[in-house]
Amino acid sequence: MSQVNILCIKWGKKYGPDYVNKLYNMVSRNLTLPFRFICLTDDAEGIDASKVEVKDIPKVGFADFDNREPWSFGHGWLKVTSFADPLYDLTGPTLFIDLDVVIVGNIDCFFEPEGEFRVIKEWDKKDETGNTSVYRFNIGAHADLIENLKNNKDKVLASVRNEQEYVTSYLNKQGKLQYWPAGWCVSFKRHCMPKGIMSFFKPATIPEGAKIVAFHGKPNPPDAILGVSGKWYRRVLPVQWVADLWR
Known part of the structure; x- marks a missing residue:
């Protein structure tokens, strides 16, 4: 396969530049295809520009986004700018990956299934909703x-x-929505953590066949390394594999 794109986005202060740099490192260890790694951001400070192509979050011709109206910062809305056409000089197959993930296996497979738009099937919903922590599309499509x-x-x-x-x-209404095979992308909280009281005695594990672990909500990867749950009702023991892989 010819060169592919890995795309991420960072805005505000929720995630520091270390999340971008570590995502690049995880991709470089787990993707054998030639790739460009691009981060769209409003603050490039601390991002390793020797490895990451750092670009401004693009203007898309929608004033609410271009002027950064408050609502556009919430609930992931700025990720919609990834669909801009044109998007700088980018072309072709592109895998968007959220910053709050740990890559735990080879990800070449994410470029193999056919389809106009591939995404995680949202774990907690029975309708068509996908989880956009990891999605693949062609630039501008x-x-x-x-x-x-x-x-x-x-x-x-x-x-x-x-x-x-x-x-x-x-995209579902257009007949363009398809999902990753079950188990490729998993939730740290829902699929890695032991159930109930067992979380007091056993650390989280990687499900067989998983490629990417999403850390939506709390805890984030550095919390899991330290054994900090971020929620009073959830116990998380320190997780060594997160420390080994999130680097």
């Missing part, structure tokens, strides 16, 4: 969803809770 949001903002925001509900429901 879905710019119409930005235009639709621009022209129908109030209607869209009244009908969905977040960016991933909008993106995946919109």
Whole structure:
């Protein structure tokens, strides 16, 4: 296969530049295909520009996004800018990966299944909603969803809770939505943590066949390394494999 793109986005202060640099390192260890690694961001300080192509979060012709209206910062909405056309000089197959993940296996396979848009099936919902922690698309192929949001903002925001509900429901209506095979992308909280009281005695484990572990909500990877749950009702013992792989 010819060169592919790995794309991430960082805005605000929730995640530091170390998340970007470690994501690059994890990709470089687990992807054998030639790749470009691009980070869209509003703050490039601390990102290793010798490895990462650092670019501004693009203007998309929608004032709410281009002027950074407050709502556009919440619930992942700025990720919609990844669908801009053009997106700098990028072309071709692109794997978007959230910053709060740990890559635990080879990810060449994410470029193998056919389909216009591949995404995680949201673990906690029975409808079509996908989890956009990891999705694959061709650059510029879905710019119409930005235009639709621009022209129908109030209607869209009244009908969905977040960016991933909008993106995946919109593409599902077009017949373009497909999911990764079950087990490739897993949730740290739902699939790695022991159930119930066993979390007091056993650390989290990597499910067989998993490629990417998503740390949505709390804990984040550095919390898991230290054994900090971030929630009073959840016990997390220190997780050595996160320390070994998130670097």
